[in-house]
Amino acid sequence: MIAVLGLVLGVALGLLLQPAVPVWLDPYLPIAVVAALDAVFGALRAFLDGIFDDKVFVVSFVSNVLIAALIVYLGDQLGVGGQLSTGVIVVLGIRIFSNVAAIRRHLLHA
Amino acid sequence: MAVDQRRPEQAARPVPDAPPQAVRGLLEHLTSTSLDEDYAHVSRRRAAAADAQPSRPDRPGRATAVLAVFGVLVATAAVQTSRDADASATSREALVDQANARKTQLAQRRTRVQALQSEIAALEASGLEATTDGRAAQQQLTRLGVLAGSRPTEGAGIRVLVDDAPDAPSFRQQVQAPDLQKLVNALWLVGAEAVAVNGQRVTSLTSIRDAAGAITVNFVSLRRPYTVAAIGNPTTMGGRLLDSAGGQTWVTLQSTFGLGFEVETVESMVLPAARRLDLRAARAPGGRR
Numbered sequence: 094m095i096a097v098l099g100l101v102l103g104v105a106l107g108l109l110l111q112p113a114v115p116v117w118l119d120p121y122l123p124i125a126v127v128a129a130l131d132a133v134f135g136a137l138r139a140f141l142d143g144i145f146d147d148k149v150f151v152v153s154f155v156s157n158v159l160i161a162a163l164i165v166y167l168g169d170q171l172g173v174g175g176q177l178s179t180g181v182i183v184v185l186g187i188r189i190f191s192n193v194a195a196i197r198r199h200l201l202h203a
Numbered sequence: 204m205a206v207d208q209r210r211p212e213q214a215a216r217p218v219p220d221a222p223p224q225a226v227r228g229l230l231e232h233l234t235s236t237s238l239d240e241d242y243a244h245v246s247r248r249r250a251a252a253a254d255a256q257p258s259r260p261d262r263p264g265r266a267t268a269v270l271a272v273f274g275v276l277v278a279t280a281a282v283q284t285s286r287d288a289d290a291s292a293t294s295r296e297a298l299v300d301q302a303n304a305r306k307t308q309l310a311q312r313r314t315r316v317q318a319l320q321s322e323i324a325a326l327e328a329s330g331l332e333a334t335t336d337g338r339a340a341q342q343q344l345t346r347l348g349v350l351a352g353s354r355p356t357e358g359a360g361i362r363v364l365v366d367d368a369p370d371a372p373s374f375r376q377q378v379q380a381p382d383l384q385k386l387v388n389a390l391w392l393v394g395a396e397a398v399a400v401n402g403q404r405v406t407s408l409t410s411i412r413d414a415a416g417a418i419t420v421n422f423v424s425l426r427r428p429y430t431v432a433a434i435g436n437p438t439t440m441g442g443r444l445l446d447s448a449g450g451q452t453w454v455t456l457q458s459t460f461g462l463g464f465e466v467e468t469v470e471s472m473v474l475p476a477a478r479r480l481d482l483r484a485a486r487a488p489g490g491r492r
Contacts, residue, residue, distance in 0.1 A: 099267030103274020107282065112275075114283050126280045129273045135239050136266070142238075144246035147266040153239050154269050158276075184233060191237040 120169065121162040124178055128161035129154060131185045134192040141199040161185070349396055352406035352477040356397040358434040359470055361441050363390070365453070366428035366463030376460045378429060380413040382453070383420075386431055387411065389449025393440050395433035397474045401425045404477040421478060428463065437468040 114122055132154040139145040161181055168177030223232070331337035331344075348354035363386060368376035387405055390398050398405040403420040405411075410419070417424040433440065444450040444466065457464040 096267045096270050099270040100274045103271035103276075104278045105274075106271070107275040107278025111282050112279055114279060119283065122276070122280045122283060126276050129276055133270070133273055135237070135242075138238055139242040142242070144242045146242060146245045146249075149239065149241045149245050151265050151269050153241065154273070187230065187233045188237040191234045195238070 120174070121165050124161045124165050124181055125158045127182055127185050127189075128157040131188050131192075132157045134189050134196070138192045138195045138199075141196060351480065352397065352404045352409075353480045355473055355476045356434055357471065357473045358396070359437045359468070360395070360432065360434035360472065361437055361444070362467050362469050362472070363431040363433070363444075364428060364463065364465040364467070365431065368461035368463070376462065378418065378427060378462060380411050380418050382456065382462075383418060383429060383431070384411045385449040385452050389444055389447045390431065390433040390435075390440070392447055392449070393435070393443040395435040395440065397434045399432050399474040401430055402475060404475055406477045406480065408480070409477070432469070432472060432474060434472070434474060437470075441466045441468060 132150070135153065136145060136150040139149075164181055165174055165178050168174035227235070328341065331341040345354070349356045365378055365383070365386065367378055383400065387398055387400065400411070400420045403409070403423055403425070405420070409421050412419055414424065417426070418429070419425070445454065453464045456462045
């Protein structure tokens with residue numbers, strides 16, 4: 094419950110402050126958000142499975158965001174940034190979908 | 204030798220103790236490991252340790268902080284995207300403004316070019332009027348200008364109205380560029396001094412041709428009906444036109460395919476100058492270069 098409050102607080106903070114994103118960071122922000130989304134849904138599923146651990150969540154969140162940004166950065170340097178972004182989005186998207194499916198099974202028993 | 208014989212058998216059958224991701228498809232692997240294995244690993248370890256130690260207290264602080272960071276991330280990305288959308292819309296508007304400004308500028312420059320051209324013509328005329336030689340040159344210039352189409356020409360003449368047959372189903376019943384060419388050539392033959400098709404002055408550099416289903420004169424697409432105006436002797440040109448080969452062609456077109464063909468005399472009309480004539484060669488009077 095407190096965690097949801099944290100999420101709401103974060104969104105409100107972001108909307109209120111509207112931090113300026115440096116130009117060099119601009120391409121990595123969307124992919125970082127998708128990676129973070131994957132970590133968050135994974136945590137929610139683990140929570141419902143009863144095996145949630147905050148340390149694992151923090152580590153998976155940070156590493157997901159950093160690795161996603163790193164892959165896109167590498168791709169940009171190699172000239173295949175667009176394709177690599179697509180690959181990352183596909184993999185994360187599949188994970189998000191199957192995690193959400195597990196969450197749905199937990200919540201709706203269907 | 205024995206090793207070589209065994210190899211294909213091995214390749215066909217999966218190795219029994221291979222890790223699961225080696226034998227499963229990529230998508231299947233992704234789906235089955237969508238939850239980080241660390242959660243299961245840590246919970247197993249904690250379950251094993253639970254007997255020895257009391258379970259550690261729940262600390263929701265860290266997860267809350269990370270979720271707050273996630274919220275900031277999402278909000279920032281959304282704000283950034285909408286800001287970028289604003290920027291691209293602004294740049295589009297700026298481009299439209301620029302294009303409009305340039306259009307206005309172009310129109311102003313064109314007006315100025317016209318004003319300067321008429322000024323040049325007036326200066327030319329006044330300069331030539333001053334001397335006898337000049338007046339002779341002016342007369343010659345006017346005569347040549349009429350024939351070359353470089354100046355507007357006024358006078359009596361005939362007007363030929365041609366058109367497609369009503370509800371023309373086939374191209375045979377429509378006016379084609381060669382038909383117009385024959386008509387214009389016939390008009391030159393019967394003594395026309397100046398000819399224009401739908402207001403496009405015909406000069407020695409004019410092409411009359413088909414382009415994308417429309418007849419193009421001076422690179423301007425024309426629409427039917429076509430009005431071919433010719434300045435010359437109005438009393439004789441009409442009759443001579445019908446006697447000429449080009450006129451005969453048109454009489455045949457009219458009777459066979461039903462194309463519109465009408466000749467009328469005009470007391471006075473003005474044919475515009477050709478839109479553009481470049482000076483290609485010049486010579487000073489008296490043969491000096």
